[in-house]
Each structure stands twice: as C-alpha cells, then as structure tokens.
Amino acid sequence: MRLKPSAYLILGMLRNGVETGYEIKRAVDLSTRFFWAASLAQVYPELARLAEQGYITGSDESRGARPRRTYRLTKKGETALEEWLRSGRMPSFEFRDEGLLRLFFADALPADDVTALVRRLREHAEAVDRSFREEILPLAESTSAPGFRYPLIAARLGADYYAWRAAWFAQLEDELRAQAERAQQD
Amino acid sequence: MRLKPSAYLILGMLRNGVETGYEIKRAVDLSTRFFWAASLAQVYPELARLAEQGYITGSDESRGARPRRTYRLTKKGETALEEWLRSGRMPSFEFRDEGLLRLFFADALPADDVTALVRRLREHAEAVDRSFREEILPLAESTSAPGFRYPLIAARLGADYYAWRAAWFAQLEDELRAQAERAQQD
DNA sequence: GGAAGCATGTAAAGTGTTACATGATTTT
C-alpha cells in the first residue's frame, strides 16, 4: 500500500465532490466519523503531501482576503483510489472501547456499581443511536442518489450497530437485575 | 483521569492475578485484544512507570540467568483501578475500520467489484467469529469462576458482535445480488 | 456590534507500532 487509509479517505472525499480541507473535515464528522475520524491537523498536511506526489491538484480560489484552496483528483489519484478499493489486502481494523474494558474488569466492583456501569454503557449506545437516526441517517438519505448509494448503506450499518449494542446492554441489565433479585431471596 | 486506559488495562490484569509483562501481553491477546490491544513495547515501559508512581510494586524472581520480574498492585493501585471503574467520565471510544471506509466509497467501483468487496468483509467477520467460538470463548468459559465472571461476558459480547456483523454483510450481499438480477432482466 | 461560521495552517506533546537485540528453557 502506497498510501495510508487516511489519505484514501481524503481521495475518496474529493472524488465525491468535496473540495476544501475544511469541507473534508466537516463531511467526515457527518459521515465516516464513526468508523474513521480525522482532524484538521491531519487533513491539511495530507492534502499538501498528496498534491506534492501528484495524486491531486490544488488551485487557489481565495476571494479577496478570504482564503480558499480547492483540490481535485488527478488521473493518478483516481487510479490509486480504485486500486485501494479493489485491493484484496486485509483491511486494517482497530477498536478501542474503554467502556468494554471497564466491563471486562467489573468483577472488582460491588454489584450496585456494576449495574450503574452497564446502565451508562446502554445509555451511551442509545444516545449515539439517536444521533444516527436524527442527524446522520436523514442527511445520508437526503444526499443519496444514483452513483452515491454507499454512504447511506454505511450510515445504516452504523445506526444498526448502535441499536444492536444498546439492546445487548439492556439484556445484560435484565440478567443482572434478575440475579440480584434471586440473591436477595436467598 | 490520572492514568491512560492502557495503564488501567495493566492494573486490571495484575488484579486478576497476571504477574509479568510477558503474561500481560499474552492475556491481552487472548481476551481484551478485540476491544483493547497492547504491544510488549507498551507494556514494559508502562509497568516501569506505574511502579515508579507507586501504583504497583515489582520484585525480581529471576531463576539463574532466566530473567523474570513480577508485579503486584499496591493499595494505591487498587484504589485507582476501582475509581476508574466507577468513574462517570465518558469512556473513550475509537473505531478505525478500513473495510467500512472502503464500503463508504464503493460507488467508485463497478458492481462486480463491490460484490467482491462485501464478500470479503463478510468472510473476515466470519473468520473472527470462528476464532471467538473456537478459542476465546472456550478459554473464557474455562477460567470463569465466582469473582471472575465479566471476562466471559465481555467475550460473549465480542462473539455476538462478529456474528451480527457477518449476518449484516450477508444480508447486504443478498440485496446486491437481487438488484443485479433485476438489472439483468431489464 | 457581537456571535457563529468559514478558512487556513503550525508546533508541541502524546501514543503507539515495528524492528532490533539478547539469551535461557522446554518440547519435539
């Protein structure tokens, strides 16, 4: 792989018609954030590198004192994006979930505190699920069109995941509650 | 938060009776890896830092030329671990999934290549699911005991997640196939 | 007139991975 995934994220966004660094960051926050985030301090240097290496071309579109620099894919950039998408290479996968790490070590806590921990995990999953249904999915639906179907599909996967996760924790809560009641009867 | 999550991972492993850096790395690879990984080059310096700050104590248990350094939680370390577990602070959550990123940009590919991409995603989820059911879950079940129940619960969540994910991609494959057939009839 | 949003970038600090380096012990 010539480029890192964050570089392909930028190439992909440019292919989808997003033009400036600032807009890329905004688009990421409204779409790929849940499986691939990026900060401005990543986007701007990466745009410069990609331009230097010929994957994209930039042009200055400042209006007066208001700076604005737009970018477009070159043929080389388009090819690189498609090769990456087609590549059989195992895609990288990284998951860091501090909430699950706490659950893993929850034996160190008394039962009441575990209940509270699991409740917080469920509530958080529910909140993210809501933000998907209220913000991200409607936006993805409104921008979906022939030739732009997969952003919506990815958004649905995210929404379904958080709904699934919330349900999983809710069931764990039920089991813990049932156990606590049994323990009290004894 | 005084310590970073990786430090709490180490405190938690020590609390669970794991004694050396090498063993911590092995335990992580067999249990928390799927929601929190760690490398040896992280574990050894972190053990040294935690010892320096009084969260743990180390003692040399080398036998002859074979080095071995074991660690135990101090009272301070135990308190820190429990405070972290009880803390209401929003747990960090990071997810980087190159496969989903490719799916997001799949509009750049012809239909056949998209099918292949989704198939690979499903097959990968199935492979991880299998490794859970064949290795991680049985191990978690065999080491589960009163006072050590949550590692098994976390392993179940991981296994259920990959099964869910595999099913999600399988359904997407069906939908894509159905669409392709409809398109051919026209 | 002030707040929110548009727009670009840099610097420092933190975090993590891969590769390197070494050697003993146990299993096959």
Added chain:
DNA sequence: AAAATCATGTAACACTTTACATGCTTCC
C-alpha cells in the same frame, strides 16, 4: 539438534490530538 516458547527491554519511526495563531464574512 532444532524449534517453539519464555522473558526482557530499547530505538526509530509513524501517526494523531490538542492547543495555538490568525483573520474574514455572514447572520442576528
């Protein structure tokens, strides 16, 4: 005798985040 596993650690590199720094434009 070789291979796998136990066991510790360092150095160089890669990557990311947070904070800093600046100023215009549009909306209320």
